Amino acid sequence: MRIVKNNHRGEKVWEYPGEVISKSKTGYFLRAIFNRDDLPFNGVLFRQGDEFLEFYPAGKWFNIYQIHDCDSKKIKGWYCNITRPFRVNGETLEYDDLALDLMVYPDGSAKVLDEDEFESHNLSEEDRRMAKEGLLELKNLFSGSGGFELSEFVKRR
Amino acid sequence: MLKVQKIAIDYDGRPLLTDVNFHVGKDETICLLGPSGSGKSTILRIIGGLVKPKAGRVYWNGADLASLPPHKRSFGFMFQDYALFPHLNVFENVAFGLRVRGLGQPEVQSRVEEALEIVQLASLGERSVVDLSGGEKQRVAFARAIAPDPVLLMLDEPLASLDRALREQLLEELHQLLAETDIPVIYVTHDQEEAFSIADRILLLNEGRILQAGPPDQVYNQPVSLWAADFFGFTNQIQGKIESLKPARVITDIGIVALEELYSIYKAGADVTLVIPPGAVDISNAGSNVFPAQVLESVFQGNRYRVTVKIKGEKISLFAEEAILPGETITINIVPSKLLCYGGK
Numbered sequence: 001m002r003i004v005k006n007n008h009r010g011e012k013v014w015e016y017p018g019e020v021i022s023k024s025k026t027g028y029f030l031r032a033i034f035n036r037d038d039l040p041f042n043g044v045l046f047r048q049g050d051e052f053l054e055f056y057p058a059g060k061w062f063n064i065y066q067i068h069d070c071d072s073k074k075i076k077g078w079y080c081n082i083t084r085p086f087r088v089n090g091e092t093l094e095y096d097d098l099a100l101d102l103m104v105y106p107d108g109s110a111k112v113l114d115e116d117e118f119e120s121h122n123l124s125e126e127d128r129r130m131a132k133e134g135l136l137e138l139k140n141l142f143s144g145s146g147g148f149e150l151s152e153f154v155k156r157r
Numbered sequence: 158m159l160k161v162q163k164i165a166i167d168y169d170g171r172p173l174l175t176d177v178n179f180h181v182g183k184d185e186t187i188c189l190l191g192p193s194g195s196g197k198s199t200i201l202r203i204i205g206g207l208v209k210p211k212a213g214r215v216y217w218n219g220a221d222l223a224s225l226p227p228h229k230r231s232f233g234f235m236f237q238d239y240a241l242f243p244h245l246n247v248f249e250n251v252a253f254g255l256r257v258r259g260l261g262q263p264e265v266q267s268r269v270e271e272a273l274e275i276v277q278l279a280s281l282g283e284r285s286v287v288d289l290s291g292g293e294k295q296r297v298a299f300a301r302a303i304a305p306d307p308v309l310l311m312l313d314e315p316l317a318s319l320d321r322a323l324r325e326q327l328l329e330e331l332h333q334l335l336a337e338t339d340i341p342v343i344y345v346t347h348d349q350e351e352a353f354s355i356a357d358r359i360l361l362l363n364e365g366r367i368l369q370a371g372p373p374d375q376v377y378n379q380p381v382s383l384w385a386a387d388f389f390g391f392t393n394q395i396q397g398k399i400e401s402l403k404p405a406r407v408i409t410d411i412g413i414v415a416l417e418e419l420y421s422i423y424k425a426g427a428d429v430t431l432v433i434p435p436g437a438v439d440i441s442n443a444g445s446n447v448f449p450a451q452v453l454e455s456v457f458q459g460n461r462y463r464v465t466v467k468i469k470g471e472k473i474s475l476f477a478e479e480a481i482l483p484g485e486t487i488t489i490n491i492v493p494s495k496l497l498c499y500g501g502k
Binding site for chain 1: 207226227228242244245249252253254255256257258259305
């Protein structure tokens with residue numbers, strides 16, 4: 001399956017292949033390999049070959065990438081994009097990234113990223129509201145008070 | 158405390174929940190019991206704020222929660238399989254959610270220590286969760302659920318994936334843990350044994366409706382409908398026709414059966430189904446409903462035998478302390494006060 005990341009205007013900025021682990025009414029679980037050069041990112045080194053377990057929950061305004069080190073297989077963290085709900089067209093899964101991200105580290109500490117960029121985008125009020133709700137829901141999932149989907153995700157490791 | 162009022166929601170154009178009403182009192186453990194697909198987990202999701210109902214309200218201490226996002230509701234969850242992080246030790250598993258909430262290290266430290274103390278795992282903080290027994294894993298999951306100091310705890314089929322022996326052991330442990338905390342609890346299960354062991358009050362659900370609510374013994378001994386009796390496994394059922402209301406008597410294929418009473422909603426001549434709980438049948442030749450019966454089989458059930466007998470073509474099960482040989486003829490008495498009667502066939 002092709003995974004296409006668009007910017008907030010719906011323009012393609014990146015695409016890469018992913019293997020479908022499962023799909024259901026809950027959403028899509030995909031596996032992808034980080035195919036770029038090693039990239040230090042907010043205290044985590046994304047390495048070429050790292051495994052990304054990607055969860056695209058149906059109808060939600062976010063996705064969650066659980067990142068495993070290519071050698072040790074240990075979890076490096078969860079990188080979460082705030083997006084409009086994803087769409088699937090044939091063999092392509094596509095989402096519009098709204099810049100706002102949540103990085104959750106393996107010990108549970110978390111950081112909201114790119115708030116300035118999010119604020120600078122020309123987004124509708126509805127997009128802004130849903131994005132902020134998505135961020136709240138994500139924090140909620142990880143904090144354990146309502147982690148239904150996360151519970152499913154964790155089980156799939 | 159929690160009040161759920163007239164909740165309704167559809168799924169794929171069909172009603173998933175209809176007119177769901179209940180409350181959870183202080184220190185109370187209520188159990189949502191019902192078959193899979195009856196809407197139990199959806200009720201939790203609505204209470205948690207993850208799903209918006211089509212109609213109805215959820216109140217906490219009188220305040221409508223409709224506009225309160227999930228993370229501000231201070232409700233805790235515990236799931237099937239516990240969903241522990243294998244890459245973290247016991248302490249870190251409990252600390253994880255607290256850190257996501259942005260709590261500082263001193264508070265994380267004290268809350269985790271307190272939660273591990275409650276579940277008696279204070280000495281195992283450094284232990285990998287992978288190395289824990291099933292019971293210890295459950296206690297870590299419980300500590301994680303209570304560490305944020307939730308005002309309400311929701312447990313969604315926490316024991317569903319376990320084998321019978323482990324489930325019984327953990328059920329006992331969980332019962333003790335719930336008794337030791339003063340947090341109100343909503344426990345979801347499809348398993349009646351779990352529900353009866355855990356709950357102060359049971360809400361029996363089917364097809365998105367609460368059919369019956371009450372203490373476990375009352376719900377079990379007086380199922381509100383034939384469906385409820387079926388759900389509890391009361392397979393002894395005989396069709397009949399009401400002969401008279403006073404005295405309460407029903408004509409059946411095994412003969413006339415006397416009941417303690419028949420409510421005035423019934424009419425003489427109406428078709429009814431008599432449900433005979435196994436505990437309503439004694440091996441005795443004295444009583445109001447004495448019948449000769451031929452033994453078909455005795456099945457050992459650990460602490461008793463389940464004996465199946467035949468009375469004029471109808472099969473009935475009863476409990477006995479000792480096995481009875483197939484082919485033997487015995488005399489049984491059906492205790493009128495324990496019989497259940499439902500309208501229709």
